[in-house]
Amino acid sequence: MVRLDDVDLKILLALIRDPRIQVSELADEAGVARNTAQSRLRRLQRSEVLREGGRDIDLGVLGYDVLAFVTLEVNHRELDAVITALRQIPNVLEIHETSGRGDVWVRLIATDTHQLQSVLRQILRIKGVTRSETTFALHSHLAYRTAPLLEHYAEHDH
Amino acid sequence: MVRLDDVDLKILLALIRDPRIQVSELADEAGVARNTAQSRLRRLQRSEVLREGGRDIDLGVLGYDVLAFVTLEVNHRELDAVITALRQIPNVLEIHETSGRGDVWVRLIATDTHQLQSVLRQILRIKGVTRSETTFALHSHLAYRTAPLLEHYAEHDH
DNA sequence: TAGAATTTGAGCAATATGGTCAAATTTAGG
DNA sequence: CCTAAATTTGACCATATTGCTCAAATTCTA
Numbered sequence: 001m002v003r004l005d006d007v008d009l010k011i012l013l014a015l016i017r018d019p020r021i022q023v024s025e026l027a028d029e030a031g032v033a034r035n036t037a038q039s040r041l042r043r044l045q046r047s048e049v050l051r052e053g054g055r056d057i058d059l060g061v062l063g064y065d066v067l068a069f070v071t072l073e074v075n076h077r078e079l080d081a082v083i084t085a086l087r088q089i090p091n092v093l094e095i096h097e098t099s100g101r102g103d104v105w106v107r108l109i110a111t112d113t114h115q116l117q118s119v120l121r122q123i124l125r126i127k128g129v130t131r132s133e134t135t136f137a138l139h140s141h142l143a144y145r146t147a148p149l150l151e152h153y154a155e156h157d158h
Numbered sequence: 159m160v161r162l163d164d165v166d167l168k169i170l171l172a173l174i175r176d177p178r179i180q181v182s183e184l185a186d187e188a189g190v191a192r193n194t195a196q197s198r199l200r201r202l203q204r205s206e207v208l209r210e211g212g213r214d215i216d217l218g219v220l221g222y223d224v225l226a227f228v229t230l231e232v233n234h235r236e237l238d239a240v241i242t243a244l245r246q247i248p249n250v251l252e253i254h255e256t257s258g259r260g261d262v263w264v265r266l267i268a269t270d271t272h273q274l275q276s277v278l279r280q281i282l283r284i285k286g287v288t289r290s291e292t293t294f295a296l297h298s299h300l301a302y303r304t305a306p307l308l309e310h311y312a313e314h315d316h
Numbered sequence: 317t318a319g320a321a322t323t324t325g326a327g328c329a330a331t332a333t334g335g336t337c338a339a340a341t342t343t344a345g346g
Numbered sequence: 347c348c349t350a351a352a353t354t355t356g357a358c359c360a361t362a363t364t365g366c367t368c369a370a371a372t373t374c375t376a
Contacts, residue, residue, distance in 0.1 A: 004311070006312060009308060009309075009311065009312050012308060013305055013308055013309070016210075016304065016305055016308075017210055017305075018210065019177035019178060020177060020178055056213065056214070056304075057304050057308070059304065059307070062311065064307070067254070069227075069256070069263065083299045083300075086299075086300070087299075087300055090306040090307045090309070090310040091307060091310075092300065093300075093302055093303060093304065093307070094298075094300055094301065094302045094303070095298070095299040095300035096225070096295040096296070096297065096298050096299065097295070097296050097297040097298075097299060098227070098293050098294060098295055098296060099293060099294040099296055100293040100294070104299075105227065105293070105295065107302070109307065135256050135257060135258040135263070136256060136257040136258070137254040137255070137256055137263065138254075138255050138256060138257055139254065139255040140252075140253070140254050140255075141241045141244075141245075141253040141254065141255060141262075142241075142244070142245055142250065142251075142252055142253035143252065144213065144251055144252045144265070144302075145251060145252070146174065146213075146214060146215050146217060146251065147171055147174055147175075148248040149217070149222070149248040149249060149251070149267065150167060150170060150171055150174075150215070151167075151171070151248070152248040152249075153162070153167065153220065154164060154167050
């Protein structure tokens, strides 16, 4: 597992915001010398925290091992408030309104099942949430990718 | 909706592979002059095809408007073969093995419901897939993000 | 407290960037 | 088919950035 200190974190956040940011700016953001920023960046790239070059981050490598998909049943009148509350939770990575049984689909991540429990309780306390159903992602067989679709796009959809 | 030609596509694919790639390499990859690569890159950045935040590309902007989550029930003996088959499909963006009712969770994207139908048929024809359940994502209330979690990480999980 | 590891600042050469420009080429319309 | 507009190209330039080294300072670890 990879551990990040404050400097790594600031560099990562800057890279997420703008993957093409300059090393010198990275250094400014993190408040370190350019040399340091450069070696930290190199290390982050090697460590596989940065997936495929730079945009996405491998949270598993950081110790977030529990991924879950949560389906919420929501009182429609309070949907907006529920969404707003969900967005406040850092462990909530993605939210979609869906068709079908539940109303809202949520991607949740946590360090362990204990932390997940705690986040789930937090969600169930939100006014307007009437029911929840949690599915654990036990193993990722294909991490989010768009390249094949784009390659396809040229020949077909377009 | 944004339309991409072959040059845009090659530039995008190169950027996905390595977001920090140099403009001159981008030009080589796309087989155009550096000036052209530079102006295309600028345009792509402005057009919001390139997203800031976690995930690379905004597929909605390209006309992929239908997002669906599909839960598959799979004959365990043939799981590996099913995964392999699913990976071949460009419209499959993500695959997870899950606990709970279904066995495999799939993120599907398509230009329209007709194309989605076609992909779903393709999936149901895979040997080992016994049942499927599709949920439509009608509206995204929070696009994939990791920044808040990382900011949180500093103070807590770490 | 000693030794190891990291950070810093400086300096340097090679390269990349962002910009301009005129000419060539391609695209779109009539 | 021809013209006008848009895009692309290659050349050029000044400036900024990169990747690298090195010795000194600082921080971390045992």
